[in-house]
Amino acid sequence: MEKRSCWPLILGLNIVMIMALLGYIHLKRESVNKLANEMEFVQAAVRETDLGLENYGLAVEQTQTEMDNAEKEVKELQDEVGKLTSAKAEKDKEVQACKDSAAALNNDVTVVEKEKSDVDGNFAGEKTKWSEDINRLKQQLQEHSPVCAHAKIPPKDLEKDPTLKDLCPQIQNQTTTVLPH
Known part of the structure; x- marks a missing residue:
């Protein structure tokens, strides 16, 4: 009987073992499902990140192109500014020469104006003398x-x-x- 009495125990243990294995398999399956869901989320995140990186790469390329164009424009503008600066320097020299010439002419005008005022003063004095002489001569003419x-x-x-x-x-x-x- 002893042999028979072990059987239910072995059978019970087998059932418990099977149930334990089924429970373990069920837990592992849930764990695998969880991991599969997490993996899907991670893959979606990776796809989003890849898309973001592609967009970022395109933006970087576009920005680099814009920077290159801006550098070209800056170079062209610097060349133009250089040309305009040299032209401005020439015009500044011409303006300075004109100012110097104007100053010399002003000095000449001042000298001529002084001479004119001296001549006008002398002329006024001479005119007065001549007028007096003319009046005296007219008076003499009128006298017999x-x-x-x-x-x-x-x-x-x-x-x-x-x-x-x-x-x-x-x-x-x-x-x-x-x-x-």
Whole structure:
């Protein structure tokens, strides 16, 4: 009987072992399913990361192209600035030469203006003297000159030189008086 009494125990142990193995297999299957789900999430994350890296790579290439274009433009602008700077330097020299010339001309103008003011002052003084002389001479002309009183000029000479009448207005009177005699 002893042999028979072990059988149920062995059978029970086998059943327990089978149940344990089934439980273990079930746990491992859940673990594998979990790992498969995690692996799917990780693969999706990796795909997203790859896509992001591709986009980043494209952005890097585009940025590099833009930087290269910008460097070309900067180089061109620097060349143009260099040309304009040399042109500006030439124009600055011309402007300085014009300023120097203008300063020299201003100095010349100042000298000429001084001379003009001196000449104007001298002219005003001379004009005053000449005006005084002219007025004095006019006054003398208007006065009867004793020479004119004794001058006997024939009318023919008066017609030839009419200025004699201006010098001695009495001559005209005398000639008219002399003619009727």
